[in-house]
Amino acid sequence: MKMADEPIVVGIDIGTTKVCTLVARVEGGSSFRILGVGIEPSQGIRKGTIVDLQAASQAIARSIEKAERTSGMEITSALVSLAGSHVSSVNSRGVVGIAGRVIDQEDVFRALDAAQAVAIPHNREIIHVIQRGFVVDGQDGIRMPVGMHGYRLEVEAHIITAAASTVENLRQCVQASGVEVVQFVLNPLASAEVVLSDTERQMGVVVCDIGGGTTDMAIYIDGDIWHTMVLGIGGNHITSDIAHGLRLPLSQAEEIKKLYGHAVQSDIPENETFSTRIFGEERPVEISRRDLAMIIEARVEEIFDLILQEIKRSGYDGLLPAGVVLTGGSSLLPGIRTLASQVMGLPVRIAKPENLLGLTDQLNSPAYSTSVGLLSWAMMMSETPAAAGKRSRKKGGSSEFGDWFKSFLKRLLP
Known part of the structure; x- marks a missing residue:
């Protein structure tokens, strides 16, 4: 959503004890103002997973409705938090040949695709593919290799996966309220955006x-x-x-x-x-x-x-x-x-969220770090146009994050 050329971002934090929907407007490209807040006690959710689809859907719907009412806006899409013991992670390495020329962003994308070529069971879905660093011809510690000359490019990536059925149940609960899930974000990654x-x-x-x-x-x-x-x-x-x-x-x-x-x-x-x-x-x-x-x-x-x-x-x-x-x-x-x-x-x-603007009375608490962190992720995504035509190869999951991640890398390029 956009209003007066300033993006509107939405995050839905679905936890075991509460569902918190936040609507915010990005201001100045680096901060956001809270426009709508919808906090509702959780139902049908245990240890981060759905145990009662109908009860969870109703709790999420009530939270979204409250946020729409306080913000005066209709919510059509959002970033959604993800947790639960079904989540696991693995570090992987992708390698591609460069043939002695200058590395461009396509080579970075190819290396990231290669890093995803790991054995992921069919019942798992890739949630995040996060680059940890690059190696060019044996030289490690490189943050961004674009523009460098080389023959061999390696990327170290952290891959986070979740149970596909659990993710789909969560997506179904959110979509029951007419809201599309743009991306699932792991709880500690969202929290880290605002507390570290x-x-x-x-x-x-x-x-x-x-x-x-x-x-x-x-x-x-x-x-x-x-x-x-x-x-x-x-x-x-x-x-x-x-x-x-x-x-x-x-x-x-x-x-x-x-x-x-x-x-x-x-x-x-x-x-x-x-x-x-x-x-x-x-x-x-x-x-x-x-x-x-x-x-x-x-x-x-x-x-x-x-x-x-x-x-x-x-x-x-x-x-x-x-x-x-x-x-x-x-x-x-x-x-x-x-x-x-x-x-x-x-x-x-x-730590707790700080330097918030707008409807922040309830949000200045560690309990809402993930909720506010989702807005930070959404703000990063809103700063770049979609990477058209860039599809990440997935082993049993959607490519939504792959598209955004490539778009995010483009933003980092000189």
Whole structure:
């Protein structure tokens, strides 16, 4: 959508706990103003995947309708977030011959196509193909090879895939509201657009988006994405532990977590209590905050243990001087930064979207990093015309991202 020559971008963040639709106008080519916000509790979604098609479609439709009403615009297309343990990634290398001439953008496109020639099962769909760097005649560390002379061009690419059926179910839910999915964007990649600094990306950093049903992480080194992973654990597991440990309904456990929760038991005075009504009791009972913190600390520690294991499994644990950047709704839990630093032995900070314009009252929170990050991705896509005639070869998926990625590369060319 365009208005007064300024593109209108739309992002739909479909999470386990909420669906957030944002409409924004790109201003000055580098910032955007929030025009419409539609936030609706999620239904029919568990750990980032659709478990009830009708309920999920209705929740998404309500979110889109709210955003249309506040912005005064009709939404016809959008970028949509993607998460879930079905997401996986692999690093690949593509090689093409140049025959001793100057490298042009077509050679870059051919190298990226070659990098996608990996064994992808028929039930998987390629979501992202992200270049990590180029090698020309054995010389590595090249950011953009166009204009260089060479005989052999190699590209190192990070390929992210997802279960095709899960992606199609999500697409079907969005299309039921009359909205076309322009591109799916992995949650931590969207969040990274608004919470990471260029210095952190260059030095080496992990962004962890801890949501309700999943913990999404991405490792950035030398300014590029090196590893991605989605863990099927999040804030809802903490809530479930509280509900079981204190014998409470889930809705009440969630409220208590937000009001009295803390991730470090030793930080809570022994005499602090709160009153609530539990199963089997006719009157409210007094519960120690330290007991509540003990339940929370055990689960949060497990989450960071799993994150640390994944960092070590990637092999990049020694290349992260910038440490960990936490975002997502569960990062709002008091004491979580301290516990994360203790468990992982890395510097930790909590980040949220900043420098927003327009309807931003609810969005200045880590819970909306992915939502705002989708707008940043959409803004990048709106800055260039479509790469007409450029089709990426896919192994079991659509070529939408291939078209945009080539278009995005053109924007980087001198």
